[in-house]
Amino acid sequence: MKEYIFRRVLLTLPVLWIVTLVLFVLLRVTPGDPVQIEFGIETTPEQLAAFHEELGLNRPILVQYADWVKHMFEGDFGRSIRARRPVADEIWERLPATLELQAEAFIVAVGVAVPLGTMAAIKHRSRFATATTAFTLVAIAVPGFFFSTMLIYFFTYKFRVFETPRYVPLLEDPWANLRNIVLPVVALSHTGIAVYTRYIRSSVLDALSQDYIRTARAKGIREWQVVSRHALRNAMIPAITLFGLSIATLWGGSFITERIFNWPGVGRLATNALLNKDYPVVQAIIFIVTISYAVGNLLVDVAYAIADPRISYGRRPG
Numbered sequence: 001m002k003e004y005i006f007r008r009v010l011l012t013l014p015v016l017w018i019v020t021l022v023l024f025v026l027l028r029v030t031p032g033d034p035v036q037i038e039f040g041i042e043t044t045p046e047q048l049a050a051f052h053e054e055l056g057l058n059r060p061i062l063v064q065y066a067d068w069v070k071h072m073f074e075g076d077f078g079r080s081i082r083a084r085r086p087v088a089d090e091i092w093e094r095l096p097a098t099l100e101l102q103a104e105a106f107i108v109a110v111g112v113a114v115p116l117g118t119m120a121a122i123k124h125r126s127r128f129a130t131a132t133t134a135f136t137l138v139a140i141a142v143p144g145f146f147f148s149t150m151l152i153y154f155f156t157y158k159f160r161v162f163e164t165p166r167y168v169p170l171l172e173d174p175w176a177n178l179r180n181i182v183l184p185v186v187a188l189s190h191t192g193i194a195v196y197t198r199y200i201r202s203s204v205l206d207a208l209s210q211d212y213i214r215t216a217r218a219k220g221i222r223e224w225q226v227v228s229r230h231a232l233r234n235a236m237i238p239a240i241t242l243f244g245l246s247i248a249t250l251w252g253g254s255f256i257t258e259r260i261f262n263w264p265g266v267g268r269l270a271t272n273a274l275l276n277k278d279y280p281v282v283q284a285i286i287f288i289v290t291i292s293y294a295v296g297n298l299l300v301d302v303a304y305a306i307a308d309p310r311i312s313y314g315r316r317p318g
Helices: 002-029 034-039 045-055 061-073 087-122 127-141 144-158 174-208 211-218 223-260 266-275 279-307
Strands: none
Touching (some): 002 279, 087 127, 087 174, 087 223, 087 279, 144 174, 174 223, 223 266
């Protein structure tokens, strides 16, 4: 296992290099001058040239990239063009809000989808299963930005169930934190609930048709034990892959959710940086997302080996 993890880490390095290089070049060849955006159209050519030289934007792209990579390995992601602060500080201040939102959305999605998908598989010919299928299809079809907007309209303005969401740290005020994070969590988790439910329903339904399930039933094992200990346990093994891939979905969804709910997280920082072409901020965030995705996939492989002892990542006998 250790050798496998080491090989995966080595394979991740070229991926990071390609992603960062492509991103670096694309950000700089797209139309728009971050200095012009920041300081306005009244900036004189002399001032623009001075700012470009100060920020190092007048150098060749590959030279800028090499310099960025060098400083990045030293833990320096550069300074934000807009905020004039270290990018690491900008991200670190907003990271807790994003991680809390993503973690709670993932827990809610899995916590709802597993029992819902399992029940839909057990009662696959009932109205409940039909209603569940219809719900998942609608949830997948509805765009995240539209669903988020409807949540704000109905629950904040129309019926006033919740106040306008604002981030309150969990340790500062747990009740205020829970009250304010409900709508963003629902908005971020709704697609995950639908996708997970359909996948788990299909996996459990397939597991229930296997021979070992018929054997377990023939032995007189209670039905709930057959489902929970045999069908669901085996059905969750392929679902681990889906959970690992959802890391990218959570990051992408949080960009939209944080923007709509004015949530002070990394996603909102990223969208603002993209609009203002704040290169250092965008580069650092995409790098962090890529790292988290690679780590998530590695953890999925490790979880496979834990969930199914038959899986081994060691060397094959020669």
